[in-house]
Amino acid sequence: MKVKKEMYNAISVQDLTKHYDNVIALNHISFEVEKGQIFGFLGPNGAGKSTTVRILTGLIKPDGGKAFVMGFDILKNPIEAKQHIGVVPEVSNAYVDLTAWENLILIGKLYGMPPQKLKENATNLLKEFGLYEVKDRLVKGFSKGMKQRLLLCMALVNDPELLFLDEPTSGLDVESARLLREKITQYNKDGKTIFISTHNMDEANQLCHRIAIINHGKIAAIDTPENLRAQSMELQYIEVALNKNVNLQEFSKNPSITKAVSKGNKVYIYTADPSTVIEFLVEYAKENNLRIFSLNTMMPSLEDVFIKLISSKEAIIQ
């Protein structure tokens, strides 16, 4: 049974657990994805990303917990839940012995779409993704970029409310990856909720409204990219370029400085208190007759936060 329309999130995961033999793939994870969001799901290999996506797309059953997709319990009403979603897998799985057009028509029919609407959607999507001219060619002759664009067309042909993307730009050339990112943003603006599982931190940072980091089957952190970075203020640093080499040991005496590293003509000073360190640096330069060429305060990148979280067992908050 579906929960009331105004009450449900696009995805609601409660206490989800999954074991493979004696290995825990998911360890009581819970999270929500609001409608209209782009939600990033990050984690190292084997962290539980694919297992989560497979449960949410109805491919495998969890050992415990609940998952609701567009208000439908994916365990009790998988067909109804899947009727509202589109899926782009990591590995191309279009039928290579069928043409691009036949693949799209097949998928549309599996959603029970009216023939006229299906043909209209298929034509528009193939044109939009630059595949219309090759629509009658067998997919086995397509390049990786073309196959990936076709997979996106196949995921969108039923005009889903929720789109699952598993490593959507993995292995693509720069141009194709950029096109896909633009399309993802565009479809989100058109009202679609998007769930992206990715290794690409820049991509997650650029696209996602919220990000969950999963490690060892547990959610290590979940927040906006900005808040995730802000939670790791000790990872922010000051990049300073001076006209002479300096003795880094003198920097480490300052209690506000966590770490100082020299790379080329620049010094990277890690601190949770940048303003105090900047004052110290200006004073230090005056005393030692040094010139400061440039000085920048850098926030930690999402990658820094990710590495910190997955390398620290204590960081697991759930």
Place this chain on the structure above:
Amino acid sequence: MSTFTEQFKRSLVIAEKNIKIYYSKGPVILFGLVFPLFLALAFYIGRNIPLKETLPGLIGMTTFFTATAVGPSIVPWETRSKTLEMLLSRPVAIGTIIVGDMLSSFIFGLIISVIPLALTLFWGIQPLNFIILLLGLIIATLCFASLSVLLSAYPPTDIPATSMMLSSLVKFPLVFLSGVFIPVEQLPYWGKAIASISPLTYFTDMVWELFINNGFYPLALDFLALIAFTIAFTFATIKLHEKTLAKRLS
């Protein structure tokens, strides 16, 4: 529209896709066309038996081999190419996919099996009741098609050749134990007992009855047995595939 009707329509879509992709695959041509043709020729040529008496065996064998040619390989092929995963992430149940696979196997078997039947009529050999024979052919083909998809359920391999080989291990003994070469009534007691657990026995027996008026079982029992086997195979196929699905997708 009811969920059942909607899912059955999607099974037809899957069957249509299978027809486009798998009918022209090498193993299907080999096991579904070449093999039964040469087995039929070996069965008939040089035996000095009237054509009419070889027909039950020929029709039974052709129907059995053609209807079981497509089914065993589809799921392993689709597992390997990850298209099974693609289908399952759409709004279709595993049962819908299985029924689609069965239907494509059934249509292949029916088309090819009609050929010896048509030749029979062409040669002027009339069955006692053509409509009953046609009905029996349809039910038997569906039964064998369901068996063929069942044969792909275990082990959950992604290698079509393995599935084909294992299905042959079941299919060949069945041909020898099902009254194809020797009518059931001429089998010893233990042979009759073994033959009674093979669905092919009931179809061959039906054809014996309709062409030579020499069936071992009553026609109604042949029909009932084939229907019961079809239901049992379909149920077992869906349950077994459901059980092995997680392993297949891992």
